[in-house]
Amino acid sequence: MSTHTSNPLPTSDAILDRPLRLLVAWDPGNSASGGREALEFAAWLGRSLPVTIRVTSTFLRPWPATMSMLGSKYQKWRNKESAACVKAVTFALKDLEVPTSQWDREYSTFTDGQNEAQLLTDEATRFEADLILLGSNAAATKGRFLASSTADTLMHSSPMALGLAPRAVKLSKKGVTRVNFAFLDNRSEDSPSLQFAADIADHLDVPLRIIAFSPTGIGDVTLSSAKGIGNEIFDEWNEHALGMLDLARDRVMEFHDSLDVETEIGTGKGWANAVDSLKWKKGDLLCMGSQPMGPLKRVFVGSTASEFLRHVPVPVVIHPHESA
Numbered sequence: 001m002s003t004h005t006s007n008p009l010p011t012s013d014a015i016l017d018r019p020l021r022l023l024v025a026w027d028p029g030n031s032a033s034g035g036r037e038a039l040e041f042a043a044w045l046g047r048s049l050p051v052t053i054r055v056t057s058t059f060l061r062p063w064p065a066t067m068s069m070l071g072s073k074y075q076k077w078r079n080k081e082s083a084a085c086v087k088a089v090t091f092a093l094k095d096l097e098v099p100t101s102q103w104d105r106e107y108s109t110f111t112d113g114q115n116e117a118q119l120l121t122d123e124a125t126r127f128e129a130d131l132i133l134l135g136s137n138a139a140a141t142k143g144r145f146l147a148s149s150t151a152d153t154l155m156h157s158s159p160m161a162l163g164l165a166p167r168a169v170k171l172s173k174k175g176v177t178r179v180n181f182a183f184l185d186n187r188s189e190d191s192p193s194l195q196f197a198a199d200i201a202d203h204l205d206v207p208l209r210i211i212a213f214s215p216t217g218i219g220d221v222t223l224s225s226a227k228g229i230g231n232e233i234f235d236e237w238n239e240h241a242l243g244m245l246d247l248a249r250d251r252v253m254e255f256h257d258s259l260d261v262e263t264e265i266g267t268g269k270g271w272a273n274a275v276d277s278l279k280w281k282k283g284d285l286l287c288m289g290s291q292p293m294g295p296l297k298r299v300f301v302g303s304t305a306s307e308f309l310r311h312v313p314v315p316v317v318i319h320p321h322e323s324a
Contacts, residue, residue: 016203019050019102022163023129025120025150027057028088036092037135037165041315043096045163047175048204053093054104056123057085059112082110117153124160131317132160136167143169143313147306155306155318158299164309164316170282171315176204177283180314183212183244184288184305193289193319198252198259200287207260210248212241213274213308214267241265275311284314 022042042053059081089108104127113119124132132154140146145166147155154162179201181194194210201208214237245263252261268274290299299320301309309316 016049016199019052020045021104021128021130022051022053022133023120023124023127023131024053024055024133025058026055026089026092026135028085028092029057035135035138035168036096037167037169038133038163039092039096039135040169040171041133041135041163041165043093043098044171044175044315046098046102047173049176051102052104053098053102054107054109054123054127054129055085055089055093056109056111056120057081057089058116058119059110060116061112061114078110078112081112082108085110116150117157120150120154121158129160131163132158133163133165135165138167140167142167145309145312145316147309152306155299155301159320160299161320162299162318164318166313166315169313169315172281172283174283176200176206176285178207178209178281178285179204180209180211180284180286181248182286182288182308183210183241183248184308191289193287194248194252195255196319197287198256198261200285202256202259206283207262208252208256210245210252210261210263211278212245212263212265213271214238214241214265238265271308272311275308275313280313286312286314286316287319288316289319 022045024038024042026036026038039055042051045051046053086108093103093107109123111119111123120132123129134148134151134154136144137146137148137151143166145164147164151162151164179197181197198208242265245265249261249263252259264278266274266278268277288305291302291305299318301318
């Protein structure tokens with residue numbers, strides 16, 4: 001066991017002792033924005049956790065802000081769009097067999113403006129959401145996530161956690177059966193995001209897998225590093241990664257001594273092969289932390305994480321960095 005003596009890390013008890021508030025971004029009238037993956041993600045989480053679901057649909061106004069209030073015609077149009085969204089959301093939630101007990105009282109909302117990311121953030125704040133769930137761009141390969149421009153913006157500025165659903169992802173009918181946590185850098189095993197993942201796994205009574213990735217598969221090997229010092233660097237990194245995973249496992253076990261924890265390293269040429277070198281299950285949920293962003297608790301996903309996410313075949317939760 002680790003000899004670490006610092007105070008316990010922040011836990012997720014404040015969230016896990018009540019229904020998880022899920023804001024689902026879904027536009028039923030825009031097939032280009034993707035399918036129902038975000039809704040399916042919400043329904044899937046609802047099989048394992050108490051949840052409260054609100055679905056919000058947005059419309060980007062083509063007219064200037066000064067023309068936003070167009071009297072009775074505008075209100076009539078807005079009411080019609082809102083009613084259409086309620087009808088579509090009602091059908092979708094019933095089709096996905098989401099119990100009505102998991103529907104928010106205002107389970108379908110419609111909002112319009114000139115910045116979709118801001119509209120979603122405002123609605124999430126109003127709803128006091130724990131997670132904003134986003135689907136993939138429709139151009140993504142099946143089973144992979146491709147960020148839309150709105151998702152990309154939120155991945156660099158959201159004040160709350162994000163849930164990302166790959167396109168046409170196949171999910172376990174049993175809900176979440178394993179929680180994964182990915183280390184993409186040298187961040188400490190004291191990461192609040194790791195503790196967040198451990199809290200969820202413990203709460204659900206499912207295993208936790210902590211994973212890291214070898215840089216031998218991240219980028220091409222140059223001629224000068226094919227032998228000698230290149231191999232030494234890779235060996236040193238693998239040794240470091242193994243040590244980091246052991247420390248992380250020990251740290252988790254200090255606070256969750258009955259949790260089933262395993263560790264793995266993904267290797268391969270490029271992120272696609274490194275990610276695919278690990279076995280993934282239909283019941284897998286992947287958690288990862290974001291990078292620090294000044295004094296604020298916000299999501300900030302760097303270029304490495306953005307590239308990594310393009311190859312992850314399971315739903316992802318990005319936990320905002322929490323500054324000390």
